[in-house]
Amino acid sequence: MLVVMKHNASAEAIEAVVDAIQDMGYGARPIPGGQRTAVGLIGNDGRVDTARLEGMEGVLECIAVTQPYKQVSREWREEDTLIRLDNGTVIGGSEVVLMAGPCAVESEDQIMTSARLLRAAGATVLRGGAFKPRTSPYSFQGLGEEGLRLLAQAREATGLAIVTEAVDPAGVDLVAEYADIIQIGARNMQNYPLLRRAGQSGKPVLLKRGMSATINEFLLAAEYLLAEGNDEVILCERGVRSFDTHTRNLLDLTAIPVVKGLSHLPIVADPSHGTGLRSKVVPMGRAAVAAGADGLIVEVHPDPTRALSDGAQSLYPAQFEEMVGQIDVIARAIGRQLVTPLDAVPA
Numbered sequence: 001m002l003v004v005m006k007h008n009a010s011a012e013a014i015e016a017v018v019d020a021i022q023d024m025g026y027g028a029r030p031i032p033g034g035q036r037t038a039v040g041l042i043g044n045d046g047r048v049d050t051a052r053l054e055g056m057e058g059v060l061e062c063i064a065v066t067q068p069y070k071q072v073s074r075e076w077r078e079e080d081t082l083i084r085l086d087n088g089t090v091i092g093g094s095e096v097v098l099m100a101g102p103c104a105v106e107s108e109d110q111i112m113t114s115a116r117l118l119r120a121a122g123a124t125v126l127r128g129g130a131f132k133p134r135t136s137p138y139s140f141q142g143l144g145e146e147g148l149r150l151l152a153q154a155r156e157a158t159g160l161a162i163v164t165e166a167v168d169p170a171g172v173d174l175v176a177e178y179a180d181i182i183q184i185g186a187r188n189m190q191n192y193p194l195l196r197r198a199g200q201s202g203k204p205v206l207l208k209r210g211m212s213a214t215i216n217e218f219l220l221a222a223e224y225l226l227a228e229g230n231d232e233v234i235l236c237e238r239g240v241r242s243f244d245t246h247t248r249n250l251l252d253l254t255a256i257p258v259v260k261g262l263s264h265l266p267i268v269a270d271p272s273h274g275t276g277l278r279s280k281v282v283p284m285g286r287a288a289v290a291a292g293a294d295g296l297i298v299e300v301h302p303d304p305t306r307a308l309s310d311g312a313q314s315l316y317p318a319q320f321e322e323m324v325g326q327i328d329v330i331a332r333a334i335g336r337q338l339v340t341p342l343d344a345v346p347a
């Protein structure tokens with residue numbers, strides 16, 4: 001439930017509502033906003049007796065949050081959530097953010113080359129797995145902590161922020177030491193101990209949609225992160241299983257406007273895993289931006305033919321550059337713009 005305060009409610013009135021909610025045995029989360037402050041009530045299983053709260057000074061109204069995912073919902077927070085990274089990138093605002101890089105960190109040369117050319121092409125976030133959740137136990141599993149060190153080195157050299165995956169609860173703290181954004185992969189979307197740990201990490205989390213997760217399940221998985229006190233969550237549509245075998249997955253573009261209606265959290269699209277085919281990544285990346293995605297996360301490799309994972313869906317750098325030019329036009333057509341490239345930011 002949400003206690004909406006009048007726009008001129010004093011700090012003392014808000015504090016008194018927080019105290020009253022706690023006195024009733026629930027948790028209270030103040031949610032400051034541009035228009036009004038609200039106080040969210042958590043920990044209730046069913047209806048709450050609102051009479052006591054409605055009579056308090058500064059209270060405008062009490063609204064029931066009908067969605068099962070409470071803090072993730074637009075009922076809880078009307079305004080879009082903005083996530084600000086240390087390098088100036090803002091996710092969830094009018095800018096469309098480009099996250100790009102290889103599927104996995106493979107070597108110093110590979111990640112440094114990738115970082116330099118992606119920065120020059122306009123990306124502001126570098127992706128790359130150090131811990132890889134591979135379908136086969138015999139496939140390359142990533143460089144582990146050495147991979148994280150190489151990502152940090154790439155950030156140092158280029159200013160790109162880092163997004164990289166944590167695959168188990170015990171690994172979250174290590175990834176959080178290096179990453180600007182912790183990725184939770186599709187296979188782990190409902191790994192609740194992992195979600196709870198990531199929710200406690202103090203770092204933004206990029207949560208990928210499970211390959212057969214409904215939108216409700218996806219948003220409830222995000223709720224685990226917010227329930228731990230972390231509201232810096234970026235959702236990621238990365239394709240779902242379908243009956244058709246022509247593509248690896250079916251990129252569910254409709255999920256983008258649907259999620260935007262249901263939640264205040266930013267949502268980005270991953271056309272690489274969403275299609276599995278290099279030749280389909282650029283058209284679906286363009287389409288995702290047209291559908292309202294707050295950014296893209298795209299696999300790009302300096303030499304995809306030699307990639308140790310996901311080479312078949314990794315773009316050549318020149319393809320990425322071409323896509324950025326096209327997305328620039330699409331973003332402006334819908335009242336947005338590409339994120340300011342780091343090259344345009346004075347050092």
Ligand code: PEP
Nearest residue numbers: 103185186187208238273
């Ligand atoms: C990845 O980003 O390389 C990855 C493994 O993605 P997903 O979890 O969406 O399969």
Ligand code: MN
Nearest residue numbers: 103299309310
């Ligand atoms: Mn991959």
